[in-house]
Amino acid sequence: MEKATTYTEELNQLLASYQIHYQNLRSLHWNIKGQGFFELHLKYEELYNRTLVIVDDLAERILSIGETPLSSFSEYLDTSPIAEIELTHDGATGVAYILSAQEELLKQERVLLQVTGDADDEGTNGLMSDLIREKEKTNWMFKAWLNK
Ligand SMILES: [Fe+2]
8 A cells, every 4th residue: 555544543543542441451450459359350461461462463554554653652642532540449440441441442443444444455454353343242241240
């Protein structure tokens, strides 16, 4: 792809969102207390490790289509619709945050699925499709955990 893509901003917004989400997950992992400690401490770790891989895949996808990924935390904070969370020790608050963050990420990914499909950008489209499928599954699990 030679010309500037029209959805670089959306990709960078998604990257920024995952970066803030990553740090939020670390905060949940560190601060969880109570009876759900062992279960959630591990679950948060699994999620932040997965999020790190997604961050790298997204940034390198942006480079692969000839664009520049945002790379500073000040840019991430300016760009991400997902805000930094307050410190919490509560498991239900943490899981509810994850569900809402994943819904925001899904919303962005569905827009990108559409525009990358229209642009015949199969690589980015396939990445979005994988992220959407994965999140739909984990959202079902978080809802089940919250008994929703
Ligand atoms: Fe740890």
